[in-house]
Amino acid sequence: MEVNGADTSWILISSALVLFMTPGLALFYGGMVRAKNMLAMLMMNYVAMGVVTILWVAVAASLAFSGNEVSGLVGNLGLVGLRGVGLGNEIFKYSIPDSLFLGFQMMFAIITPALIAGAVAERMKFSAWVAFIAIWSVIVYAPMAHWVWGGGFIATQVKAVDFAGGLVVHINAGAAALALVFVLGPRIGWGHSVIRPHNLPLTILGAGMLWFGWFGFNAGSALGANGLAAQAFMTTHIAAAVAATAWIVAESLAGGKPTTLGFVSGAVAGLVAITPAAGFVSFMGAIIIGIAAGVICFMALRLKTTFKFDDSLDVIAVHLVGGILGALLLGVLADPAVNAAATGGMAQLTSQAISVVIAFVYSFVLSYVIAKVLDMLMGIRASETDEREGLDIALHEEQAYQMAE
Amino acid sequence: MKLIIAYIAPFKLDEVRDALKETGVTGLSAGNVQGFGRQAGHTETYRGAEYDVDMVPKVRIEVLVDDSLAPAVISTIETTARTGSIGDGKIAVLPVEDVIRIRTGERGRDAV
Numbered sequence: 001m002e003v004n005g006a007d008t009s010w011i012l013i014s015s016a017l018v019l020f021m022t023p024g025l026a027l028f029y030g031g032m033v034r035a036k037n038m039l040a041m042l043m044m045n046y047v048a049m050g051v052v053t054i055l056w057v058a059v060a061a062s063l064a065f066s067g068n069e070v071s072g073l074v075g076n077l078g079l080v081g082l083r084g085v086g087l088g089n090e091i092f093k094y095s096i097p098d099s100l101f102l103g104f105q106m107m108f109a110i111i112t113p114a115l116i117a118g119a120v121a122e123r124m125k126f127s128a129w130v131a132f133i134a135i136w137s138v139i140v141y142a143p144m145a146h147w148v149w150g151g152g153f154i155a156t157q158v159k160a161v162d163f164a165g166g167l168v169v170h171i172n173a174g175a176a177a178l179a180l181v182f183v184l185g186p187r188i189g190w191g192h193s194v195i196r197p198h199n200l201p202l203t204i205l206g207a208g209m210l211w212f213g214w215f216g217f218n219a220g221s222a223l224g225a226n227g228l229a230a231q232a233f234m235t236t237h238i239a240a241a242v243a244a245t246a247w248i249v250a251e252s253l254a255g256g257k258p259t260t261l262g263f264v265s266g267a268v269a270g271l272v273a274i275t276p277a278a279g280f281v282s283f284m285g286a287i288i289i290g291i292a293a294g295v296i297c298f299m300a301l302r303l304k305t306t307f308k309f310d311d312s313l314d315v316i317a318v319h320l321v322g323g324i325l326g327a328l329l330l331g332v333l334a335d336p337a338v339n340a341a342a343t344g345g346m347a348q349l350t351s352q353a354i355s356v357v358i359a360f361v362y363s364f365v366l367s368y369v370i371a372k373v374l375d376m377l378m379g380i381r382a383s384e385t386d387e388r389e390g391l392d393i394a395l396h397e398e399q400a401y402q403m404a405e
Numbered sequence: 406m407k408l409i410i411a412y413i414a415p416f417k418l419d420e421v422r423d424a425l426k427e428t429g430v431t432g433l434s435a436g437n438v439q440g441f442g443r444q445a446g447h448t449e450t451y452r453g454a455e456y457d458v459d460m461v462p463k464v465r466i467e468v469l470v471d472d473s474l475a476p477a478v479i480s481t482i483e484t485t486a487r488t489g490s491i492g493d494g495k496i497a498v499l500p501v502e503d504v505i506r507i508r509t510g511e512r513g514r515d516a517v
Binding site for chain 1: 453454458
């Protein structure tokens with residue numbers, strides 16, 4: 001296959017769109033924390049753009065996408081430092097340059113650990129966060145990307161599919177979030193004092209940026225400017241719109257008011273759930289996924305109060321539950337007329353379910369171990385004084401909002 | 406001289422300011438504050454979690470006036486800010502020892 005200008009253009013744009021989701025996510029999360037932790041929250045997201053990029057170029061890209069070692073468990077070190085990745089497509093044989101394929105994938109590697117930040121907000125130490133995402137990117141993200149997209153065993157032996165990252169991004173990040181929450185414990189005052197979002201307009205703006213960037217995430221995952229990209233573009237938008245609406249309907253039926261935070265949370269839940277399925281389902285399938293995401297993720301908010309874990313910004317209810325929903329519903333709703341790579345039906349559903357369990361268990365266990373080891377070595381939680389004072393001043397010596405001027 | 410401090414409902418600020426101008430007040434300060442009194446708070450809901458918020462938003466205005474103007478200012482605030490329902494606010498009147506206009510160094514009544 002030759003390198004093709006149209007495909008290359010679209011994936012260049014898509015890569016930029018996916019990167020744009022990380023600032024969007026930073027604002028989405030930032031608006032939901034208290035004012036004293038605003039910069040710390042933004043920084044946890046932004047620092048992923050720095051640290052993960054370095055590790056991706058150094059070693060993670062190679063582990064994810066170079067060759068296939070130990071029966072599909074991991075890539076090799078052939079592309080360490082992106083050695084030999086050039087202007088052509090000799091390595092991956094897609095219709096885009098090899099450098100662009102790894103660049104597009106890099107943007108996914110950046111936002112995935114950033115997603116975890118919402119669960120550990122307002123109490124995790126910045127140094128420990130940087131260490132965590134650095135290690136996690138190499139030993140959790142890279143192998144998972146290899147299993148699903150790099151010719152590894154989930155694709156070839158389990159025969160599960162994941163169009164744009166239900167397993168690799170959302171279940172992966174959601175399971176890691178759950179593990180970190182267990183190691184960290186709840187924020188001071190959680191469950192009895194009022195811990196409210198400090199700026200919902202920023203959250204709503206961030207959600208809009210996510211929705212916009214998600215077109216690159218999902219439609220770009222067609223890896224070409226073609227009908228499949230257009231299909232994924234449309235299913236993505238439909239699922240987001242339906243889930244946002246379904247969420248506020250669910251809120252109203254539950255006896256509350258339709259909230260702005262509910263609407264944008266629903267949109268993100270819909271985007272998460274359609275991610276694995278975007279290039280495999282019909283528009284009707286996208287509507288069903290949207291309804292399921294809006295209603296079930298809304299109901300999943302109760303998990304944290306029922307089981308008493310402080311998932312600060314609901315990463316588990318939105319990303320873990322949404323990701324699992326999408327990965328499983330894809331097994332039922334996959335339409336061969338859209339994409340012959342997934343047929344739907346019992347066999348597909350079984351493969352999807354196995355892949356969900358593998359992704360969850362691997363990410364949860366490894367994340368728990370990394371967090372525990374880091375906690376022993378350096379402590380992962382900010383001191384009580386720092387947490388009360390606010391992480392912005394304590395950890396960054398800055399304030400988001402000044403009293404005057 | 407008197408310093409008159411009033412805590413009023415935020416939506417009454419414009420009306421009170423306009424009425425005070427008419428009584429001859431030449432300046433005032435206002436700021437957003439939060440507090441609680443007899444008025445109950447309200448409920449806020451974020452992703453299904455309900456919070457009882459007992460601090461309600463008020464506007465605090467401060468007016469510095471000559472003794473002769475004080476009764477008119479107090480009654481103007483009282484009548485303008487009143488709706489009759491709970492949460493209308495309070496007025497406090499404080500004696501003032503001295504006032505200094507920083508630019509000119511004028512003191513006392515001349516500086517008001």
